[in-house]
Amino acid sequence: MDEETKLSMTKVFDLVVIGSGPGGYVAAIRAAQLGLNTAVIEREHVGGICLNWGCIPTKALLRSSELYHLMQHADEYGLSASGVTFDLKKIVARSRKVANQLSTGVNFLLKKNKVTLIEGEGKLKGKGVVSVTKDGKVEDVSAKHIILATGARARTLPGLEPDGKRIWTYKDALVPEDTPKSLLVVGSGAIGIEFASFFNTLGAKTTVVEVMDRILPVEDAEISAAAQKAFEKQGMAIHTGTTVEKLQTSKTNVTATLKDKDGKTSTLTVDRVILAVGIVGNTENLGLEEAGVNVDRGHVVINEWCETGAPGVYAIGDVAGPPWLAHKASHEGVICVEKIAGVKGVHPMDTSNIPGCTYCWPQVASVGLTEAAAKDKGHKVKVGRFPFIGNGKAIALGEPEGMIKTVFDEKTGELLGAHMIGAEVTELIQGYAVAKTMETTEADLMHTIFPHPTLSEMMHESVLDAYGRALHI
C-alpha cells in the first residue's frame, strides 16, 4: 500500500479533540459552529467527569440532602412531616439518572453540530495524527489541530491510597452503598467540603482535616472562618493545620493518624475516608513526550492561547492546570478554537474573572481577588460587607446566616473581588462576574436597581457598605 492510498483511508479533520468533558465538547461545538470539520475522541462517557462523576451528580446528591434537612425542620415553616427518612440507594439512583440524562444531552448536541464522535483512547502519533484504540483495534485519524482535553483524576499521596471500599475517592463517594456512621474527609477544597456537607447532613459523624490553616483555602479568609463556624455548628469536626500521616484499615473501619502543626499526633477511627487532596492531570499514554509536549507537575504546560509548544497541539481544562473548574475548561476551549479559526478580537482568559462555587451548606461563591490577595498586589482597598440577617428575603427563606463581601480598589473603584457565603450565593455570584467582566466601577453597581425582595439586594448593599452608604445595616 503506497503512502497516498494509506492517507486517503485515514479520516481527515480540521480539528480533533481528545476528551469530551466540558472543555472538549464545548471546544468541539464552537469549532463546528466556526465551520471546522471536527471530531471528538472519548474513551468512557461523553460529558467527562463533570457530567458523569463530578459537578452534576454531586449537585443531585446535595439537593437530596438539602430537602432532607428542610423536611427535618418542617415545623419551623409551619409544616408537619413526621418519620422523615431517606433511602440512600434511591438518592444515588436519582443522581445517576441525572448524570445519564445530561450525558445523552451532550451526545445529542455533538450530533446536532455534526461533530464526529469517535469512541476509544486517543494518543498523539506523529505530526497531525492521533491513533485511536478501541477494543484492541487501532485506527488513525489526522487533523491540522489537536486539542488535549483529557481532564484529571483524584490525586493520591503516599500512605493515602484509595481502596474503593473504606478509603474512597470522589468517584466512590458518589455511589455509596450505605451511609457511613462516621467519616473522615481529607482535604477541604470544594470537593472535600461538598462531600463532608452531604454526609454530615445525612447524619454521618464527619471530620474534616486540612493541611492549610483554614478550610476552603482559596476563598477569602473571612469566608473560610464563617464556613468553619457554620459547619461546626452543624456538628462537623474540623482540624486545620493538620495532616493525615497514615491510614490503617481493618475489617470494619479505618484508623487515621493525624498530626497537628505542633507535631502532636492523635488517632481517629472512622467508617470511611474520602480523599480529596487535589487532582492530577491525565497526561499518561497520550504520546506527549514523543510529540514534544511539556508536562510539569502533572499538567500540560500551555501559553495564553492554550498552545503547548508542539505545533498544532493545544491543551485545555484540567489537564492544563488549575483552576480545576468546568467553566474555565469550556472558556479555554472557546478561546483556543477561536484563535485556531482566526476569529478577530480573541483575548486570552483573564483568570481574575473566573467565578468559583462550592455547593456545601451554606453555599460559598467568589470571583476575583480576596482582600488579602488584593493587598498583596499593592491595591489600597475599600471593603464592603453585608450580612444575610439584614436582608428580608433571607429571613423569609429562613436562611439568616451568611455574608456578602466586596473588595474595591480605592483609587479606581474597580471591583477587585466578591466573596459570598449563604443560601443560593452560587446563583448570585454571576451578577458580580458580569459586572467585573464589563469593568464596572462602584458607581455603576450603586446605580443598578436590584429587585426587592431578593437575596441579590445584599449585593447592592455590600457595594454601598464599601463606601459607607449601606442602607439596611
Place this chain on the structure above:
Amino acid sequence: MPIPILMPALSPTMEEGTLAKWLVNEGESVASGDVIAEIETDKATMEVEAVDEGVIGKILVADGSEGVKVNTPIAMLLEDGENASAIEGASISAPAEAASKVEVAEQPTPAPQSAPAPTSTPSPSVTPISAVAGERVKASPLAKRLAAQAGIDIAAIQGTGPGGRVVKRDVEAASSGAVGLTPATATAEVIPLRAPETMPTDLGVKPGTYEEVPLDGMRKVIARRMTESKQQVPHFPLTVECEMDHLLALRKELNAKADGAYKLSVNDFIIRASALALKKVPGVNASYAGETMLLHHHADIAVAVAIEGGLITPIIWQAENKGLQDISESMKDLAARARDRKLMPEEYQGGTFSISNLGMYGIKEFSAIINQPHGAILAVGAGEQRPVVKGGALAVATVMSVTLSVDHRVSDGALGAEWLKYFKGYIEDPVTMLL
C-alpha cells in the same frame, strides 16, 4: 524600566506648553517633590515636581521648546540600579502614566476662603473634548475612570474589547507606552472650529519683509478662544454713558480716610457695581450650555489684565459678597501676580462675567469679545470731561462710556439694557453700592 516623565496638563484646557527651563541636568538624582522644570502654560509659568525618585537619565525635550504636547515624554527617569543604557529600547514615543508622574507644585492659594472650587462652576470650556464632539466613545466605566485619572483622552485610545470597546488593558497599554495612541490629528479633528493652521506663504507677504515670531502658549489660547467666541457667539453691543462726578468725589473721600490702609481705584467701583447689577438681573449672569443655560448663583467677575505678550483674566470670586476694600486688595494681588505669570489655574479659569477696561489708555469706547462661557463682557472707556445737557442747559461732567457685549443665546436686548440701567444707577449714585 526607565520611567518616562511626561509633559503635564496644568489646566483642563492646556493642550501644549513651552518647556521653559530645566532645573536639573542629566545624571542628577531627584527625590520625590524636587522641582525639576519650569513649564510655561497657556497663561502662567508653573513648576513641575518629580513624583518618583531616581536619576534623570535623559532629557528628551530641551529648554525653551515650544508647543510640547501634553503627555509627551520630556525626560526619562532611571530607577535604582539602572543606567542610561536602559533607555535604549524603552518606548518613549507614547504617553505614559501622565499626570501621575509629575505634579504641579502646590503653591499657597491666596484665593479668599469664600471662593468656590473652580470645579464647582459649571464651565462648558472644560467639557472633555470627546463630549464636545458629541461622539459616543465605547469604553468600559473602569477604562473611562482610569483614562481620566491618567489624563489621557479616551477618544484617542484604540479599543480591543468587544466591538472596539476601550477596556482596562487598553488604557493600561496606552499609559505604559506599550501601544501608541491614535495619531494626534484624530484628536484635533474632534475639536470644533479650531483656528486653522495658517502658512506664512499663504498670506501673500513678501519673504524677507517681516520677522516671524512664534506664538507662545498664551497667544495661541487667546487666538483660539477669541476666534471661537466670535464665530460661535452672537454678540450684540449696548452702550451707555455714565456720569462719574459723584463716584470720583466719593472715591476721593474714602481714600482720604484710608490712612494708607487701601487705595480704591475707579475699576474697583466698576467691579462692585457690575456684581450688584448681575444680582439684580440674573439673566445676564448666565452661560449658554447647549440644551440648557446656566444661571450662576454668584457673580464671579473676571477682570482682564494686560501683561507682556497678552492678557489674562484673574477672577474676583463672589464679587457681590465683597466690599470695595476687599475687591481692591484682591485685585492688586491678582494683577501683580498675573504680570509675573504666577497665577494658579483656579485663579483665572472659570468666572461668569468679564470686565475689560481700556480707560487708562484714553479709549473712549469699544466693544469687547465675550470670553466663553461668560454670557457678557463689559468694555469700559475713559472717564473724561464732556459737555452734557442738564435741565436744558449745557454743562460739563465727567462721563464714562461703557459697552456691554451680550451673548444673544442667553439674553436679549431689553435684558442687557436693564442691566446697564442698574449699573449706571450704581455708578452715578455710588452711595447705593456701599449698602
